[in-house]
Amino acid sequence: MIHKNLTSVFIIPRGSSEWKGNEAGWITASGWAAAGEQLWGNAVVATSDGLFNPRESRLFPRTDENSSVQSSSNSSKKNIRKLVPEIFITAYKDWRLKNSKPAIWPIEVNDALKGKNVKMVWQRHDLFSGPGRKLADKYKVPLVTSVEALAVWEAEKWGVKRPFWGKWMENNFEAKALKESDLVCCVSSELQEKVLSLGVDPDKVIVTPNRVDSTLFNPGVEGKEIALEYNLSGKKVIGWIGSFRDFHGIDHIIEAFILIEKKYPKAVLMLIGDGNQMPDIKKLIELKKIKNKVILTGKQKFTDIPGFVSNFDIAIVSARSAAGFHYSPLKLREYKATGKAVIAPRAGEIPELFTDEEDLLLYDTGNIENLAQKMETLLTDENLKLKLEESSKNWFEKEGAWIHELKSVCDILEIKY
Template sequence: MPRSSSSWEGSEALWITAAGWASAAKRKFGNAIVVTSDRIAEPSEVWNYPLNQKSGRQVAKRRYSYFPSFCRTLFNDLVVCKNLMDWKLLKSDLLQGKNPAFVWEKHDLFFGPGKKLSQKLNVPLISYVHAPVVWEASKWGVKRYWWGKWLERLEAQSLRKADLVAVVSEEVKEKVMTMGVAEEKILISPMAVEPQLFSENKQLSQEINEAYKLKDKFVIGWTGSFRKFHGLDHVIKAFKKVSDKHPHTILMLVGDGAERQNSERLVKKLGIHDKVIFTGRLKFLEIPQYISLFDVAVVSARSGEGFHYSPLKLREYMAAGKAVLAPNAGEIPSTFQDEQNVKLFNAGNIESLKNGMLFLIENDDKKQEIAQNGKQKILGSGTWEQELEKAMNFLDI
């Protein structure tokens, strides 16, 4: 991973991806390590990254917010660049006496150390691309002005040096091809799941159930980071309509983020504060116990436009055996079948989202069928081991 173990707060899916690939590699090859700019870790340690969050971080963020957005972006880019220049861990005999099969690196804004390490060890380099950084940030409204095109050229050079570029979706594949990456070097490798993490711990789940008084309640749940593109205001508004018809329903929102206060204000305005639970930020390994209490699990999106990513939470919900309500956006409708292993709704349409919730509440047999089929699909084709095998076959390892 090209940054420190305390990086990517709010983007924990990046660490979960690294932990998933490393865990699968350890089972296949007998050993695997995750290297960051500040430490070396076992795969099992990485599930709860990032580490070392400083107490003054939020104060610093508030002070930093007074600067113009382009200044903040430029400063962040310079910090990332500086941190990548000094990888002391790679100057040591990191893998002395080892015989690694490959180097896996999460693609970042600047050249990471992966290529140098793979050349030193004479093994292939896999560059894993959730999305090209400049391109994805521009979708969320981040402007890099004069230096953006230069950074994207650096990204392209970095990707072209990899032996395999693993991307999460067809849209990301198309983008990296426009950056000069040959199609024969690209493998679509969507987000996956570690199934054993989502096996139910009944004792802990029961404690959570009692703490939130969920007995005889129908729980509609969501997990993630509170961000605008998730459209949680749509979820809350749709739930309001549902709860008016089915008073025994509860909405549980697991996570934290910039939009949480807006979500809490909306809940209060709609008069449903007694029906919506905000759990706050949880460690990743705690989240499966909360998901185990969901009757329906929601993947949300404000819009289907530009939906380029591969939803990690969708796979996790399915691995936990939950019926999933998801938008018909991006890779989802081509990967999953409506009313077979997922229930689809029109992204950005509150009425469609509401109807999806009602469908799963009022059709219990169908809900159970969707949940069972979804779990079977994920266990059959959606684990990190299976994604690793695809990459190994691609590289003929």
């Protein structure tokens, strides 16, 4: 039974128009919040610039009203950046981020929690945290911190250098916030190990792989209008969703598709998303003369993505390399929740959590020929494809939704629901 006065707080320590390029961060946070809403009937998503419900926050980041003004100055900013050493730019960004955090957050002065029985405060980890500890103490409830990445550590992986202040920030901001949490939820075991290396109590660090918002992604989703719009009737759709960034190796997907597409005239490749690699991908498609077989939809609203995925016959997770793969791919879960047969790389946590030829098909990361073989297998072996689809549906029902993870967290912390 849901009581109207129960609620939960989900803090995302950024503004609602920030984190462009990291929409997945907003999506996962909103997924946790949607589970809180399912569990207690209400959930508040708190950012540095306002309060929102899960349905609103899943569409963040919002478009900046001054985007046209900003775009006109982009070229001058790029020219300035060429003259300034990268280390100073990083230091300036860190300083600006620290100073962007309000002294008093909207959640602290808004009456949204007035008369409410707050069950839990959840906070997404960031370089500089939000008011999670303060609110948890005020309402005498546990603070749960969700970690998708450690800021200094991940940035270093991407070549961002903080030679004088990186370790100091990691210890005095990131590690401090994690140690103050009652429970730390890491998306992968590799990330859990890194969190533990910062001195966080092992008894309060767990792995909570990414899940899906079951109100959006489920086996019953249909996308008939999308099928009509993109003329998918009678086609075998090999699909991928995400940001067009180098580490996804989208060119590998295209090269693999090229190896098999002539044998299967009904097969088409649908790539959903956008990003800085898009120009290169378009050039590759033109060069290989497969424009009539590849559908580039551009970036789509997150709430429309389930309809696109419902049209996939084969769903692809990709990675250029397995090295340093510490992610918990959200798209993999979205595919499986929609009941799809999935091909994924042997990278990170994936082979540990999912069994090859039982839950999905694994390919050797970076091996284009092997990826092509897996595509061909699912185009020809209908029984295996149906088996993987049924496995995906079973996974969703047993453990695939965020509410499953939230209930586990509540059980550990002895929070009633």
